[in-house]
Amino acid sequence: MSKDFTVHLKYWRQNGPDAKGFFEERTLNTVNEHMSFLEMLDVLNEELQLEGKEPVEFDYDCREGICGCCNLVINGQAHGPKGGTPTCQVHMYNYKDGDTIVIEPPRAAAFPVIKDLVVDRSAFDRIIEAGGYVSVKTGSAEEANTHPVEKHKSDTAFDYATCIGCGACVAACPNASASLFTGAKIAHLGLMPQGEVERSKRVVAMVDQMEAEGFGDCSNFGECEAVCPQEISISAIAEMRKDYVKAVFS
């Protein structure tokens, strides 16, 4: 039998994008080690609601590590203490009795707070709209192996394609740069024959949009790779830079 334990929470509250935010503190005495981090927040909200108080808003959808909605900054680390893990897959056994847990939203000018811990990540959508797609009509599915793709290329493209757009890269980057997200999308599409045709146009449009959204510069801190729940390598950023230079000189 697992025992309940106590954690002290310090979480961000903010009524809207322009409202002044503040930290609220509360001690939870009925945290179980088997709870996920989000279930612990459910317990918090249950307590708040029973007292007639407004629950804390936080983002989530699938709760099984697929969707990328649950991007919280926990004790100063995007998605909490574990590498390669989104917030929803962080379990409370990572904490011990009496721990203080500080929960903040991802902080970036391009990710305005909607309420409490929920931020508007539509800047990412606009980067995708700028060029993160294949507009070449490829017709119906062809015979397999008509267009052989080298194994390492398809594997690398797949690694980049696993990006779930959670925004942890932006949250953790000291510069709030979106280079890993943008680079992963550019590299994923550019490495495959269907996407290669628009490679130059794509990289320029997406880099322009990334900058227009107000994300910061990349300073090669590599923190984005460390917090990415999909463990996407910053080699994606190298691909983006290479494509950009090719586009300028083509």
Place this chain on the structure above:
Amino acid sequence: MPSFIKALKSQVGRKYVTGITGVFLMLFLIGHLGGNLTIFAGVHTFNNYTHHLENLGPLLYVIELVLAFLFIYHAVLGISIARNRKKARPESYNVYKTKGGPSHQTLASRSMAITGVIILVFLVIHIWQFKFGFGEELARYTHEGVDLPQLRARVIEAFTNPVSAFGYAFVLAMIILHLSHGFWSAFTSLGMKHGETSKKVQAAAYVFAIVLMLGFMFIPLYIFFTGGDGSLISY
């Protein structure tokens, strides 16, 4: 496609230029150290080396202009990247911690802007001190019929002063910090992938920064601790 100027101003372009100017500045440092170490190669060698530089005439001005351009461009980009940081994250975190692992977030990478500004300020003082002698004209002498500048004496005199000697040692330590991230970062900016090679480049960065700067640091500290009269200096 973007114009070349627009590309230079883009986030990707800025990073490329920071990397390229950084690589050239590192190459300059290697040459600079080579020249400096001639101070230990006999009484007249260093002054002869200075004399040869003087004799380059207009070419020396071109080299100086290119170097100034590289330094200023590199610094302006670095400062603008650091300033954008505040714009991109107006509200900072209450608690912030690196996750480690593949992260290159270290004291060196976090303090690039600060060490960079220290180097920039140092550079002004350094040029003012040795090129312009704080406004004092450089003494000259004739050796084997050649008119030589007495720069070696100026250097030895400067570093017998503890403020100069330890001030230089401090700034050189800051340069070690700057290069230990800058070397790896430059190659990453220029398209190096994050993998096994990248780890070797990071190791090379530490070796490069430490060996180079110990080379530079040896001069002021040796002169200071031997009172400008050590066996390597006084023959």
